Amino acid sequence: MIWNMRSRIRMRICTKKPIRSVIFPSTKRFAAFRRRTRPRWIFLLKKSEIRNGGNKRSPANTKRLRKTGNMKKLILLASLIVAGPALAATNFYAYATASETNVYLGQVFNVDVIVKSGAKPDAPEFQTPEFNTTVLVSGQETSEENTWLYRYALRPKQEGELTVPALRFGSVSSGPIRITANKPATSDRMKLEQSVSAASVYVGEPLLLKTRWDSTYPFGAIKAVDFHFPILNDKRFQVLEIYEPDKEKQANATGLPVHGTRVLASRKSYQVNGTQHQSLEFSKILIPKKSGRIVVAPATLLCAAEQEQNLKTKPRRSAFQYPAYFDNTFFDHNVSGDKWIRIYTESKPLEIDVKPLPQDGRPDLFNGMVGEFDIEVTAEPTAVRVGEPITLTVTITSSNYMENIFFASLRYQPNLVNRFEIPSDRSLPERKGKSKIYTQTIRPLSLSNTEIPPIQLAYFSPTQEKYVIKESRPIPLQVSAAEEIGVFGGSFYKNPLRSVEEGIRQNYENPDMLKSRRLPLFGWAHPVIVLLILLLPPAVAGGYSAASLFGEKKHYIHRTAKAARAFKVFRKNVAHIKSHTMKTEIYGDLDQCLRAYLGDRLHLVPGALSFRDAEMRLMEVGADDQTLKDLKNLFALCEAYRFARDFNETGNADDIVREAIRIVRTVERKLK
Structure with missing residues (x-):
């Protein structure tokens, strides 16, 4: 058929006939061909417009086709505009993991979410009838750029197959997690x-x-x-x-x-x-x-x-x-x-x-202390000059618990303001029995300060049901004038300069002092010493260059030896992790061991090493996607428990170490 069509086209070139009449001698055959080969958008036309078999395109058909093509272009452009931000943010993600998926009723487990986004999203607070939820970590930064850790503590309230819902962090969402909650036994023992x-x-x-x-x-x-x-x-x-x-x-x-x-x-x-x-x-x-x-x-x-x-x-x-x-x-x-x-x-x-606490009668010095308290103040020394330091020791004693003693700085004491200089810093209090002991220095500003005025302590007394201001006893103080310091020419300083009666010395010297005298090279220096001084810098530079070359060769040999035994050292280091039971300890030590291994193996600094550094080197040696994915997940877990130490949980150290050794062994094979 194709050969026959080519022959007829050549006939058309020779005879200058229309190509339709050459290939399809009859109108019906041409119309059937058009129906079989017409594009899909033809079906948008009315039946009356293709009733003639497509033999002749009417002006209405041409106008409709133009509108359809323009509409398709507009739809395509709009879809690209809508999908543009989504395509640009394809590298953002929210990855959620549960510390345990098979738990008991009442058992607390953690859900960690690693979120990578353009900006730090807020932690979504979700409450479900299946779990009691508490936010433990709300967006703690990790070593990866634009990556944050979110941690939730969940406790199942009912038994059966439960689901941790998907959490939305800005433009990304984590996947749901299936949890099996078993009912434990109850005992009157x-x-x-x-x-x-x-x-x-x-x-x-x-x-x-x-x-x-x-x-x-x-x-x-x-x-x-x-x-x-x-x-x-x-x-x-x-x-x-x-x-x-x-x-x-x-x-x-x-x-x-x-x-x-x-x-x-x-x-x-x-x-x-x-x-x-x-x-x-x-x-x-x-x-x-x-x-x-x-x-x-x-x-x-x-x-x-x-x-x-x-x-x-x-x-x-x-x-x-x-x-x-x-x-x-x-x-x-x-x-x-x-x-x-x-x-x-x-x-x-x-x-x-x-x-609630009453609003009436609340003093300005009240800072929230509720209970029964006593205050005692001592000062050392009590005889000073203006501007010299005095150490104040303030002891506050509670009748019940000293943990709720919160004493404000002396800068807020109205009796001390404008009479003493009070620094802003203050040492941490010393705890002793039911008392807290505060120490701070003050300096008198004038001679009129004859005593250290009472220090006030404001609190609310539950037994008296009212606010109380308790004051310490005043401390007598002897302030003398500051020590005078003289200046040049004053009465407290004798001027060491004295005038010479003869005037300027040079005008009274003999002319013999102007005779030409021949001095040795560099005056006092011996020629041998001068020669040694001139040759010393080149000798030092040459020795330093030789030592640098030797040191670089020695460093290269040492670095190569460390890379060769890196995996062996890693297995030896992670052996002690098996004795840990808490995940923060397990992943914290594993993170150090993993970074030390990659630092020795890839000749990088372990402290500043990230997964991106290791990924680039592994991609150069042809590591497969699964190896990179396993190593990335291991890095994420180590970082999650390394940066969130305020909540601890137990884990199986043997399984974690075994999986880490498997991943590192795969990396070692790729690097050889």
Whole structure:
């Protein structure tokens, strides 16, 4: 057919006939060809416009086709304008990972989101009926440019298949995460109790929160303890630690994982009706910041206890064989197997009535201290000159807890202003018993200062239900005039200059002083010394050049040897990580080991090394996409736990180290 068409076209060239009449002698055959080969936009035309088989295009057809083509161009241009920003931001992403996907009811796990965007987005706060959610890290910068870390603590409230929804950070969104929540067993052999020192307080008045865990299981047979206290993240309270510097040295002190941190608890053992009990108790100070009726959510405890039959056949061991600041069995999450059972318990909710502070009679010096306080001031020295420093020691004592003592700077004391010079800086207070001791220097400005006036302390007294201003005793002061300093020609300074009666010395010297005298080269210097001085710089420069060449060769040999044994050193360094149980420790040490390996292997500085540096070198040697992806995920995890140390969690160090060695071994093969 094609050969036949070419022949007919050649015939048309020779005979100068229309090409349609040469290829399709009949009109019907040409119309059928047009119907088979017409483009799709022809179907936009009306049937009446192609009723003649396309043999002749009418003016209406031509106008309609032009409009259709222009419309298609406009649609294409609009789509490019709309999709332009999306195409430009294809390198932005939000990558979400969960620390665990198979959890128990009441168990807290983390969701980390690494976001790369043009600008730092706000952390979305999501509340679902399936989880209790707390924002732990809100956009912490990482080593990668325009990359931030967001961390959420989630606790499942119901069992079954749950879903962490997709989170939107500006123009990017993370994917949903599937979570399986299992229901743990409940047991009457464990109790969790919470109590407060007062049920009704004022805003700013401290109260003591006591938590007590009682168990008939031996503590040595309990692992994977997970305490969750919603009140610690409640914005309606300020939570303070009780100052107990000697508690670590106590024999009954025990480290306890509470809300991702270590807390020192006091351990007790006792018997009730012939049953051996053990208890752990710790306390925190709560300072309410808002008034009203506050209902505190119950605290929860999830742990793994060893089966009773295993305890009877197993030799009894000490429950706490390490000091309190070391890990004990509570931090061990290796509870695989049938001999362990999960136990869940929770405390009762608490109700606190917080009363507002009165507005009437509030003094200007009041800074939020509520309670009963006393103030004492001492000064040293008390006999000074104008402008000399005086050290003031201000001791403030509380009747209950010294943790809520907040003493403002002396610059705000009205009795000291304009009478003493008070520096803006002040040392941190010393804590002693129920007191805080502040130290600051002042300088008298005039002779009229005969005493250090009383220092005022303003606070609200709950017992008197009013504001109180307590003053210290005035301190007598002897201020004398500043020491006079004389100037040249004054009475306190003898001028060492004296006049010479003869006048200018040169006018009275003999003419013999103008005779020409021949001095040796450089005056005092010997010629040999001069020669050594002239030859010393070239000799030093030559020696320095030789030492530099030798040092560069030695450095090259040393660098090559370090690169050859980099993988061996990496495996040796990560071996000690297997003893860690918390992910911040695991990934923190792994990050250092990984950067040290890549620094030795790629001849880079480990401290300033990033994934982008390693990616460029690996792409040069032909690394595949999967290797680069695995290494990038490992870098992201290390950075996430390295920059967010305020919340800790447990992890399986063996699996993490094994996966890291696999990735580094693949990188090592590509670099050889």
